[in-house]
Amino acid sequence: MKEKYILNIGKGVWIxxxxxxxxxxxxxxxxxxxSSREKAKKHIEVVKQTHPFRKLNYxxxxxxxxxxxxxxxxxxxxxxxxxxxxxxxxxxxxxxxxNKELICRDVCSVKTLEYSSDIDFGVRGMSYMQSxxxxxxxxxxxxxxxxxxxxxxxxx
Numbered sequence: 570m571k572e573k574y575i576l577n578i579g580k581g582v583w584i585x586x587x588x589x590x591x592x593x594x595x596x597x598x599x600x601x602x603x604s605s606r607e608k609a610k611k612h613i614e615v616v617k618q619t620h621p622f623r624k625l626n627y628x629x630x631x632x633x634x635x636x637x638x639x640x641x642x643x644x645x646x647x648x649x650x651x652x653x654x655x656x657x658x659x660x661x662x663x664x665x666x667x668n669k670e671l672i673c674r675d676v677c678s679v680k681t682l683e684y685s686s687d688i689d690f691g692v693r694g695m696s697y698m699q700s701x702x703x704x705x706x707x708x709x710x711x712x713x714x715x716x717x718x719x720x721x722x723x724x725x
Contacts, residue, residue, distance in 0.1 A: 574609040575600035576616075577628040584616060591616045591625070602632065641721040646708040649718050653679055653688055654702065661718035663690060663697050679718065690714060 576584040578593060583600035585592040594600055603609040609629045617625075642662070643649070652659055658680040664672050677692040687699040688707060700710040 571604065573632040574603045574606055575630050575632060576603075576609055576613065577630050578625045583630075584612070589619070591619050606631075636724050639721075639723045640719055641723075642717040643720045644711075644717055645720075646711045646716075647704070648720075649679060649711065649716075650704050650707050653681060656681065659718050661690070661716050663714040663716050665697055665714070679716075690716065 575597070578584060578591065581595055582593050583597055585594040585599060586601035592601075601612070603612060606629055613627045649659060649661075658678050661677055661679050662674055663677050664674055666672055675692060675697075677690050677697055679688065679690055681687075681702070682689050682699070685699070687701060689699050690697045690710070698710050698714060700707045
């Protein structure tokens with residue numbers, strides 16, 4: 570994407586692409602766009618002529634376009650077991666009871682423990698649950714946590 574710029578003339582106010590004294594908008598997405606910083610600077614001088622006695626603080630802002638992220642989740646616990654047993658640390662999400670009435674969702678990592686013969690579902694030094702390295706028991710523990718793990722991240 571080519572760089573684009575807009576002109577800010579105050580808190581929540583931008584130069585617009587219509588008539589006015591000066592032409593302005595409160596909607597950032599409606600601001601007049603410039604293909605270069607130099608063109609934006611030149612336009613400041615043009616707009617100043619519409620209000621020669623008014624002192625405004627012009628600020629050139631660069632428009633940043635956010636990339637779209639698509640994350641694919643899975644409950645294929647056989648695949649997860651194989652990945653973890655191969656030594657991978659897998660990012661996942663689990664449900665847990667914050668109190669008797671509120672169930673929360675949290676990120677965790679699923680990995681084998683170096684100091685134990687278990688698989689850990691934990692985050693920030695806290696373990697939500699551990700499982701022996703047995704497929705059937707592992708799958709039951711994943712189900713009890715409503716675990717979903719990340720299988721793909723695509724940034725467009």
